Amino acid sequence: MTTARTAVPDVIALTQRLIRFDTTNPPGREADCVRFVHGLLTEAGVASTLVAKDPSRPNLVARLPGRGVAPPLLLHAHVDVVPTEGQAWSHPPFSGDLRDDHVWGRGAIDMKGSLASMLVALLGLHARGTPPAGDVLLAVVADEENGSAVGARHLVQDHPHLFDGVAYAVGEDGGASLELDGSRRVHPIVVAEKRAVWLRATFRGPAGHASRIPPEHSVPRRLNRLLDALAGGGLGPRPGAVTHRMLTALAAAHPGPLGEALLRFRDDPADLSALKPLSERDALFLRSISQHTANPTVIAGGTRTNVIPGEMSVDIDGRLLPGDFTADDFISALRAKAGFPLDIEVLVEGEPMPEPVLGPFYERLAGVLREADPDGVPVPMMTTASTDARLFPQLGISSYGFMPLLIPAGSGYRDLLHAPDERIPFAALHFGVHCFEQLLLSYP
Numbered sequence: 358m359t360t361a362r363t364a365v366p367d368v369i370a371l372t373q374r375l376i377r378f379d380t381t382n383p384p385g386r387e388a389d390c391v392r393f394v395h396g397l398l399t400e401a402g403v404a405s406t407l408v409a410k411d412p413s414r415p416n417l418v419a420r421l422p423g424r425g426v427a428p429p430l431l432l433h434a435h436v437d438v439v440p441t442e443g444q445a446w447s448h449p450p451f452s453g454d455l456r457d458d459h460v461w462g463r464g465a466i467d468m469k470g471s472l473a474s475m476l477v478a479l480l481g482l483h484a485r486g487t488p489p490a491g492d493v494l495l496a497v498v499a500d501e502e503n504g505s506a507v508g509a510r511h512l513v514q515d516h517p518h519l520f521d522g523v524a525y526a527v528g529e530d531g532g533a534s535l536e537l538d539g540s541r542r543v544h545p546i547v548v549a550e551k552r553a554v555w556l557r558a559t560f561r562g563p564a565g566h567a568s569r570i571p572p573e574h575s576v577p578r579r580l581n582r583l584l585d586a587l588a589g590g591g592l593g594p595r596p597g598a599v600t601h602r603m604l605t606a607l608a609a610a611h612p613g614p615l616g617e618a619l620l621r622f623r624d625d626p627a628d629l630s631a632l633k634p635l636s637e638r639d640a641l642f643l644r645s646i647s648q649h650t651a652n653p654t655v656i657a658g659g660t661r662t663n664v665i666p667g668e669m670s671v672d673i674d675g676r677l678l679p680g681d682f683t684a685d686d687f688i689s690a691l692r693a694k695a696g697f698p699l700d701i702e703v704l705v706e707g708e709p710m711p712e713p714v715l716g717p718f719y720e721r722l723a724g725v726l727r728e729a730d731p732d733g734v735p736v737p738m739m740t741t742a743s744t745d746a747r748l749f750p751q752l753g754i755s756s757y758g759f760m761p762l763l764i765p766a767g768s769g770y771r772d773l774l775h776a777p778d779e780r781i782p783f784a785a786l787h788f789g790v791h792c793f794e795q796l797l798l799s800y801p
């Protein structure tokens with residue numbers, strides 16, 4: 358057994374180091390960053406393998422041996438980040454500057470800070486010679502922000518044996534967050550993700566002069582009817598068990614008018630007046646996780662202002678709740694809502710998401726957070742975004758979004774994902790290390 362035990366890195370310096378690799382995706386260029394992590398693990402005597410579909414964009418899977426009394430646990434983190442162009446940053450986004458007790462830079466929250474916390478926790482356990490109950494796998498992947506084709510999807514589809522026996526996976530939280538009144542720190546534990554179904558509706562009809570009202574079956578009039586039908590943002594309330602449990606937990610943590618409002622919305626999600634005590638941001642988030650949503654995003658067609666076009670199209674970003682509602686069901690529902698036949702093609706269909714499981718592993722994650730932050734409230738949540746967590750269920754692995762951050766209640770740090778001036782407080786990083794250590798030590 359290799360026991361070349363070196364000093365465990367400092368989580369702040371490590372986050373800074375990871376941010377300084379410009380892994381903007383596209384194009385990604387994750388190789389230097391992944392090889393850096395590979396070097397760190399190798400130096401510490403933790404075995405890791407590089408797995409690449411595109412040699413310039415490798416992934417890494419490390420294994421910290423456990424005592425063999427529990428199934429392996431998977432931690433996964435992506436090293437690519439979203440572009441910064443067109444954003445006004447007060448510090449260069451890849452400088453990793455340390456200022457005001459924060460590490461600044463693209464990826465600080467999403468999710469190099471989290472990767473640094475996972476690494477420090479894992480290397481710390483290894484250095485102290487305290488093996489976890491089961492093996493801990495750490496997958497460090499490319500390409501999460503742009504479809505995962507050379508990242509987690511490649512691992513799951515082409516190297517499934519790497520994850521033999523894994524029952525649970527832990528990754529990012531996909532930006533699920535609620536600020537509420539800022540009186541309690543809410544720790545999201547993401548147990549479900551919505552999945553993307555992107556569509557294109559194409560309209561064809563008689564072209565003509567735009568100075569007169571065109572016939573009912575013309576392109577503009579049918580397009581308008583579809584846009585009218587989508588004006589509410591979705592197909593209407595259809596909340597599931599996760600939203601119910603989340604609202605119950607939040608209401609208990611916020612007694613008074615806010616808690617009552619959350620319970621009213623829980624019991625009648627069509628009653629939007631219930632959401633009045635919430636900010637618009639929080640109200641829209643709650644509504645978004647209570648229904649299948651559909652937003653028109655790209656409208657194409659037409660040549661001149663005074664010509665009724667013979668063809669136009671509208672792209673629709675649909676996000677479906679977990680469960681058995683299919684893309685075909687979604688298209689049928691849109692047709693019914695529009696009230697006329699629609700020519701629709703599917704552009705992108707995300708992996709079907711199973712109904713979430715809030716079993717003993719959820720309780721473990723919540724327990725870690727409760728112990729580490731007795732004032733905080735762990736809450737099961739759904740995220741509207743998709744992360745790599747959508748891929749591991751194909752291997753029978755239950756995936757959870759767990760990004761432990763000690764940040765002031767209502768501070769909005771999770772809103773800095775993909776935004777300018779992304780940064781993470783030092784305290785949040787230390788908290789993350791502690792929580793991952795406790796998870797590895799207390800698992801299962």
Ligand SMILES: [Zn+2]
Pocket residue numbers: 435467468501529744
């Ligand atoms: Zn992310």
